[in-house]
Amino acid sequence: MDSTSEKMIMTLLKTDGFVTAVDIATKLGVSEKTIYRKVRQINDSLGIDVIHSERGRGYRINYDQYLVATNRNTHNDIVDYSPVERRNKVLLNILFNAPFSISVDELYDHYYVSNDLIQQDLSTLAKILKDFNVQLAKRGNKVSVNGDEEAIRRSINMTLVQSNLMSVDSLQGFASEVADINIYDNQFLTAQIEWIQRSLSLTIPYPYNVNIFSHLYILIKRFRTGKVVEDNKAKKVFTDEEEIIRDNSEFFSVASDVIKNTSDYLHTKLPDVEKYYLLQYLISMRYDHDVTFNGMVSDEVLELVNLYTQGFNLTDSSPRIQSLKQDLIGHLKPMLNRLENHIIVANRLLNDIKLEYGALFEKVKSISKQASQIMINKAPISDDESGFITLYFAKYFEENRPAKTALIMCASGVGTSKLLYAKVHQAFPNLKIVGTLSTGEYQNNEENYQDVDLIITTVSIHPVNQTRVVLSSAMFTQADRKSVESALYGT
């Protein structure tokens, strides 16, 4: 079905009574003749007259017949957007166009929502933007935003994150999620990431590669779609941050190169502050490197590392604590830069982390909250950031778990126990499985297995020596796995 037919159906669906051909034609910007023709085409294509006409009154759609004919509840992809998705798309459109205004009709052209809903949307967007020091202005039928460039970019970045556009694990994943990145932009942006990696002889891992890619995408689109004003604040930022630029001269040189490339690509002279904005991203990423941090770490970073480790009651005498601290320094050092510069990272693994390491995540989150209250002039540590930190502790605790032993059992010792052996070994590679036995063999030699931490069995058994038992299905489902994990490690 073509777009005029779709719009026509949506217009009729939104109206209870009849609508004249003149009104529909005016609304859709087509001739009355086109309306007559489209009505015929729609009814023909659906095999039933879902649109009825009455002389002097116009057209009306029979909704029940329409649903039966189309056998679906929604008409096209556009009306499938949730309110949040719709608002995010509208918001991005307004922000990218700043400071230019854009008509409400144009913004909501494809969403087929009522005026009341549009007003509600705009009111919600105004509240969201206020938190970023950006004002939503509505004059007549036109909407625009006012705010300094940094605030506008931060709002765009937040909206991209909330739209899950940055919850991807690769540059191409991001490019395919964002509908308006064309092949040339994609190639150019990918080349810039490669340029940065080559120039600094490092590999930028997820999610920092996606963050830099999206930063440059926002930059390009802002200069192309809207108008970027280099305000006094931006000029001042550039002069105020000489020290950071001096301390990171190698990174700044690369940032300058990339901004020069982007200027050439856009055929526009970009303001110098863009070099500094990009530098913020470069010093806010964790990258694969050989640097050890001894003697190069600020007190602020060390205090934060200690806050987390002490939160878990770890002391300098804890095993492998130095290795954990090095890992945390490597993450927290750039994280502080991100917080200072309000750079948001999306953690696509967050839900998995919450599921897999729920208690650990909650603990990290509470320490993060404590840390956020102490830190000055920094954004609070988000759940996404806490999720990344959780992974370091999860790795540490898993590596430091004492080796546990298990015995696997079934009735015969040759059937489900053998299968269970393979599955348990896959799921718990560090678990020492001392044997697979039949229940009879075990009962006859129970004294030999007194030191075993756990018995995993597919048939019921009650050891005399009170060894812990997990009764498992032969399938070793997720629930069985959780039971074993809980029995072994109490999680």
Add this chain to the structure above:
Amino acid sequence: MHYTGLNYIVFDCNQSEALGKLTELVRQYHVIDEHINRLLEDVKKREKLGSTEIYPKVIMPHINEAYVNQTTIIIMRFGKDMGFLGYSTIRAAVLVLTNGANDALAEFMHALADPQVFEYILDLSHSNDDVKDYFIKGGEN
């Protein structure tokens, strides 16, 4: 991956003929010569101790008895959900008959940790001979 060194019997059947066909083939291939009447009894006894469902709709009844002549894997394919050994909706049974654990059996069990094996058995576009070959060749069909 290799799970050779075992005997395989693969057949399909419906609910009414399942047990009859099973005992007939076990006898025909001399998996059990004496005490054949104990086979079903022992298998049912094992099922009473705990479920042997190793994959959705696939069970693995098994016995480790001296009257078994040679370790044999019998794969029964039912084509559709049916009742068997007290289960109500089963599509296949992987029956393991042995008189003692051996390395080949351990390899076989290890292979069953991979869900692909069951997908292969349950896929009716694969003939019984295909399934047998699949196991003999070690999942390389």
